[in-house]
Amino acid sequence: AATVLSASRSQLIVQPPLASNPDGALVPLGVSLAVSADQSGDTSAPLSAAFRYTNTLTPQITAVNDTDGSAGGGTVLQIDGTGLAPTYGLPVVTIGGAACVVSSSSATAIACTTGPHPPSAPLAVMAYVAGKGYAADAGAH
Numbered sequence: 846a847a848t849v850l851s852a853s854r855s856q857l858i859v860q861p862p863l864a865s866n867p868d869g870a871l872v873p874l875g876v877s878l879a880v881s882a883d884q885s886g887d888t889s890a891p892l893s894a895a896f897r898y899t900n901t902l903t904p905q906i907t908a909v910n911d912t913d914g915s916a917g918g919g920t921v922l923q924i925d926g927t928g929l930a931p932t933y934g935l936p937v938v939t940i941g942g943a944a945c946v947v948s949s950s951s952a953t954a955i956a957c958t959t960g961p962h963p964p965s966a967p968l969a970v971m972a973y974v975a976g977k978g979y980a981a982d983a984g985a986h
Contacts, residue, residue, distance in 0.1 A: 904928040904980035909970050918961040924972060925954050932976025941968030
């Protein structure tokens with residue numbers, strides 16, 4: 846199921862569920878969302894429009910250039926992909942939930958410096974690209 850990040854009367858922001866593709870990379874699963882326009886709360890009202898989540902409109906991570914780094918942080922990563930230029934500001938990147946400080950970004954690459962985190966097995970690289978959504982990859986250690 847998708848995780849609701851925020852909701853208001855005019856906007857719903859969700860993080861789609863992730864699954865491993867054949868290469869082991871985490872990718873968003875397709876999510877369908879139907880919204881009733883009936884003000885009475887009757888969810889059986891017919892829809893005049895619906896929304897369909899489309900992977901091709903969502904940022905994608907295709908490669909992480911350095912898959913091993915120190916638990917003390919300080920490793921500079923280049924994250925390659927598509928749709929990585931945010932509508933505003935810089936993308937927000939985390940590795941296993943720890944911040945990776947972004948120094949630059951373009952439509953096809955993000956550069957960031959890892960922060961300290963406990964040593965572990967491979968950790969998911971997540972990038973939130975404002976106005977476009979989340980991209981994920983299971984490439985960092």
